[in-house]
Each structure stands twice: as structure tokens, then as C-alpha cells.
Amino acid sequence: MDLRIFCVAFRMLTVTYGEAYKAIRNEKNSQAAVGKRWEGLLNHNIPPDLWRDVAVACFRLATGHDYLPKHLHRIGVFDTPICPLCRQDEMDAEHLEECSALADARESAKDLNQYSRAAMLYWVARGLVAAKLETGVG
Numbered sequence: 001m002d003l004r005i006f007c008v009a010f011r012m013l014t015v016t017y018g019e020a021y022k023a024i025r026n027e028k029n030s031q032a033a034v035g036k037r038w039e040g041l042l043n044h045n046i047p048p049d050l051w052r053d054v055a056v057a058c059f060r061l062a063t064g065h066d067y068l069p070k071h072l073h074r075i076g077v078f079d080t081p082i083c084p085l086c087r088q089d090e091m092d093a094e095h096l097e098e099c100s101a102l103a104d105a106r107e108s109a110k111d112l113n114q115y116s117r118a119a120m121l122y123w124v125a126r127g128l129v130a131a132k133l134e135t136g137v138g
């Protein structure tokens, strides 16, 4: 039941992030979200009018279903949760602010608002990880 609520909300993201956000925050779903990975959305005030790429990145990062190595390792896709870019720590949302390989992206995003900044770091990280996997280097 709880997973179904999450899936419905996530599917609604394809229509509008604002609607998905409202669905998760209603009373019944709020109670069902307690203790789940997406519980962070209850207190996360992500604006409902973001550009789609920014909203998708923020939604993924807030829920932990972010396609970064830590999550991909948890669901059995990656062999390790370690960042393939710097090999210093597990790669999750927090690591995007610390990864040495993303220093240039952080500098480029320094004047963006928090949502656009998070989205930019997320998409740059996803691109670099994908490129690393395609070349097999590292």
C-alpha cells in the first residue's frame, strides 16, 4: 500500500510535480510516508512551479530514488555504492556537495538558487557517472 502511494505520486510527476507533491502531503498519505525514504518530501518545501528537469532532480534527491550509485547499489544494479568519480565515499545526494570531481560544477552553480543548484549537480554527476561506465575507465 505504501509503495503504491509512492508509485502513484511518482507517476503523477510526469503530469505535474505540484500535483505529486500535494498527493504525498495529504493527511492519509503523510501518515503512510512516516519511516519511508520519501518521508523527506513531507517537510521539503520544493516549489511546485520549477522547470521539469529541476523538479525531477529535486524529487529524486529528496526521496533517495536518485539513480546515484548508493541507490543503484541498494537495488542491486551497481556492485558498490562508492562514487566512481573520486572513489572517496558513497555517492548520494550529500556527496554531490563534497565530491572533488564536481568542484567545477559547484563553482558554475554558485549563483543559482538551491533547487537549480541541486539539479545541476545531480545532472552533471549522472552524466559523468554514465560517461565513466561507457568508457570503462576507472
Ligand SMILES: [Zn+2]
Residues within 6 Å of the ligand: 083, 084, 085, 086, 087, 088, 089, 091, 095, 098, 099, 100, 101
Ligand atoms: Zn565523488
